[in-house]
Amino acid sequence: MVGPFPPFEPHGMGGPRIREIPLRMIVPNVITVLAICAGLSGIRLAFEGRFETAVMMVLVAAFLDGIDGRTARMLKATTKFGAQMDSLADIVNFGVAPALVLYAYVLEGARGLGWIAALIFAIACGLRLARFNVMGEEQKLLGRHADYFVGVPAPAGAVLVLLPAYLGFLGVERTNAFAYVSTVYAFLVALLLISRLPVYSGKGISTKVHRDIVLPLILIVVLYVSLLANYTWETLSVSALIYLGSLPFGFRAYSRRAEKEGIGLEPGVGEETETVPGPADERGEDNAP
Template identity: 70%
Template sequence: MPTPFQPFEPHGRGGPRIREIPLRMILPNLITVLAICAGLSGVRLAFEMRFETAVVMVLIAAFLDGIDGRVARILKATSKFGAQMDSLADIVNFGVAPALVLYAFLLDRAGSPGWIAALLFAIACGLRLARFNVLDEDQERAAWQAEYFVGVPAPAGAVVVMLPIYLVFLGAVVPDRVVGFICCGFTVLVAFLLVSRLPVYSGKTVKVPGDKVLPVILGVALFVLLLITYPWQTLSVSVIAYLVFLPLSARAYARRAKLEAAKAAGTDQPVAD
């Protein structure tokens, strides 16, 4: 007599069972899940008025979400499932969590415009991530153009948009209604930078000379120590320096484009500015 239910086919009709998946394949996805937990925990802490811890959790989420893909490539554990999960986590950690924490702390002082600014930032982050996924699959881009992001990357946007919070923690800004409206404008500006065509140097192809490795390691260690000891001062200075870097990156891109155009035209002389 046939049974009323069909037999269960585990993991895609005879594919590898869960117990057959190596641990190294799970680690990147575990980091992604931890990043989501940190980001959403930051939102909860913000609603509980524990803002400093909330900001730290959002920054931890951004850090974890930024390294999970690199960990997967190092361990040779990349997968379509991991890529899709990472993309879905990005919108939470880089868009939703920073926007809600910023709204709970400062943007709500501006009323409805503050909520509109938070929504615009979250939407811009989603659009930015979607465009990144499309451009990442674009095989027609010149090799040198791959050295630049199109628009401010989402992880940087998440750190930059919380600059008003860092300044309030430092006592440089007093949170009130006027500051709330100024923060609205800043949030919309960062949202625009996310979806803009601004070329931002990625630094992916930077190679450290052998005789500069130790100074670079020392410099990174110094930055981490400053970040731990003076977190809000270090973050504020870093964000301001990054904003100053953006027009310099655009100018470097324009010069490189002229140089490549000159090479394509058969001359080694770059086009004059």
Template identity: 65%
Template sequence: METPFPPHEPNGPDAARGPRLREIPLRMVIPNLITVLAICAGLTGIRLAFENKYQLAVGMVLLAAFLDGIDGRIARLMKATSKFGAQMDSLADIINFGVAPALVSYVFILDQGRSLGWAAALIYTIAAGLRLARFNVMAERDVKAKWQSEYFVGVPAPAGACLVLLPVYFGFLGMAPSATFAYASSLYTVIIAVLLVSRLPVWSGKSATARIRRDLVLPMILVVVLYVALLMSFTWEVLVASVILYLVTLPFGARAWRRKYGTLTISEETDDNGNSIDSGGI
């Protein structure tokens, strides 16, 4: 009786050579190692929060956000992008930008809001997951809207992780934790969750066509150096100011989008053939 499977020959002509292992270039592994380090930093931040080492916990969450932000760029620079790396990065994002900041915030202040604080942490984490899922779906489309190279749909997850920790920053500056502060922080956490899943156009800063005048290059570099120096010396004050400035600029980014793409909606675009593209995710 014939079978669809070929006979197995344990002593065949290739048996002496043994199994062949596929070699992977080292440059393909480096971005994945950075992603793993980001996951380790995020999970360590959660542990430090439960050990009441809150400043170190926030530092680890911010480090995780930094590492997660550079792994993709390093992969592109080294020409080491892969589907495996993309999936790994997505799994790291939900930990670093969803679970870690929510738990650190909950342990620091939201737990004093009891069930409302826990509900706010859950809502934020779920919103971060939905935001990342929508981003992945939009990034995989073959035909993309023109504005997708310049704007995000909703606040990006890395920014959301930094924004949602604002009550923790205030706590480090001396604001006494109380039930009122906890309830206000819970409301703020829900607002950030809404911004994550909203259809608000948010400027990404990743446009390939963006240009800067030559005479402004050196002043811009000096501003970045000054910001980093202030961040190192007055960490929590600078983070509070950065979060507030980011939130204030959101309406201006949406206004700029409407001026440039005012005839379209954030959920619909057309390709070169006039066909409709649903670009807004869920």
């Protein structure tokens, strides 16, 4: 008997058909949907004037959108359906939601320029994600280039663009001057998203930790989480500023490495670039576009 809904095909119409879908294959998709719900709820809360909760919902959306791919990988549940769902969720959670929440909070004070800044950021995020998907389809970079993103990744851009909101929650008045400064800042973050700036990804860090630093590492993680829970906006503000301050050092490190090894200054460009053709990861956010 044919039901009211079409059967769920996790691998697409051209993939193997599964009569009964394992629950583990559905979990990552549920996380993705919850992330979209959180992002959209953040937009609603912002226009209702509950800005702190709205920003928290956007951050929750970004977090959930960042772990769905890793969850799929851990559960061995990567699917073509999940890849498409994840890509669609990215533009909402990393582009549209932060832009509209920031506009409702402070950019509206800059009138037309503020709205243009929100539009530019959302579109830049979409371009960033599209470029990542295309690059992933064409090739996977190995070696030195795998350690760098091309431009600021979308999750980081979403957290960075909300810096004016963090500062506002700490007591900075939402004056017209602050609105125009925030507008310029949103433009700059949008440019960082679509730039060719080499941004260190951290993928080159070993997944194994020397036993002498295990306990200090645990304490550092506990300290950061405790600061985030008790001094949320202060911690996020400092984290965003540290990240922005680290960008020139990442570019400098890549330039030195490129000069030493005789490769191009842009990630993925150079005579010695080693590539392997292959399809993009089935859930793109694993690589933090």
